[in-house]
Amino acid sequence: MTPLDRLLTGLLPAVPDYPEPVALHWLRESAAKLCTESGIWRAPIVMPVTAGQVATPIPLPAGAALVGIQSAKFNGYPLTPKSDAAMDEQHPDWLDGIEGAPFCYAEGAANALTPYPTATGSLALRVTLKPALAATELPRFLVEDYASAIQAGALAMLYLLPGKAWSNPQAVGTQMALFNDGVLAARDRAQHGKHGAPIRTQPHFF
Numbered sequence: 001m002t003p004l005d006r007l008l009t010g011l012l013p014a015v016p017d018y019p020e021p022v023a024l025h026w027l028r029e030s031a032a033k034l035c036t037e038s039g040i041w042r043a044p045i046v047m048p049v050t051a052g053q054v055a056t057p058i059p060l061p062a063g064a065a066l067v068g069i070q071s072a073k074f075n076g077y078p079l080t081p082k083s084d085a086a087m088d089e090q091h092p093d094w095l096d097g098i099e100g101a102p103f104c105y106a107e108g109a110a111n112a113l114t115p116y117p118t119a120t121g122s123l124a125l126r127v128t129l130k131p132a133l134a135a136t137e138l139p140r141f142l143v144e145d146y147a148s149a150i151q152a153g154a155l156a157m158l159y160l161l162p163g164k165a166w167s168n169p170q171a172v173g174t175q176m177a178l179f180n181d182g183v184l185a186a187r188d189r190a191q192h193g194k195h196g197a198p199i200r201t202q203p204h205f206f
Contacts, residue, residue, distance in 0.1 A: 004031075015158050023158065035142075039128045044126055051118050056112055068127065152179045156175035
C-alpha cells in the first residue's frame with residue numbers, strides 16, 4: 001500500500017494554496033470513482049460460513065470498501081448470484097437459516113453474503129474494491145499506474161469548488177476527459193487482462 005498523500009505533489013502547480021484535508025478528500029473520491037467505474041481493484045477473499053448463519057460479514061482488506069462480488073464458490077462449487085429481491089420472491093425462507101447444500105447466494109445485509117441454503121464450509125470470493133471513506137493508503141498499483149487519472153479527477157472536483165483562489169470551472173472538462181481516459185484504460189485492463197503500459201496522460205494546469 002502507498003500513502004494517499006503521495007499524490008498531493010501532482011496538485012501543487014494547479015492549487016498551491018489548497019487545504020490538505022480537502023485535497024486528500026477529493027483524491028480519495030477520485031480514486032474510489034475510478035475503481036467503481038472500472039473494476040480495476042480486484043481481490044480474492046476466503047471466508048468461513050456456518051450452517052444456520054445468514055448475512056455473514058465479508059472480511060474486507062483494511063482501508064477498502066466493497067464494490068461488488070464477481071464470483072462465489074462454496075467448498076469449490078460455484079454459486080449462482082441473486083438479488084435480495086429475487087430471493088424474497090423465489091425463496092421466501094432465505095433469511096431463516098435453512099440448512100442444506102448451497103446453490104445460490106445474495107447479500108442479506110451491506111457488505112455481507114448469505115448462501116442458500118446455509119451450510120458449514122468455506123466461501124471463496126472474487127470481489128471488486130474501492131478505497132474506503134477514511135482510507136489513508138491506496139494499493140501500490142493504483143498510484144503507480146493511475147496517479148495522473150486520479151489527480152485529474154481530483155482537480156476537476158477542486159476546480160468546481162466556488163469562491164476559492166483555485167476555482168476554475170472552465171478547466172473542469174479537460175480534467176474530466178483525462179480522468180475518463182484513465183477509467184477506460186483501467187476498465188480495459190480489468191476486463192481483458194491487458195497488463196501492458198498503463199495510461200500516462202498528465203494533468204493540464206490552467
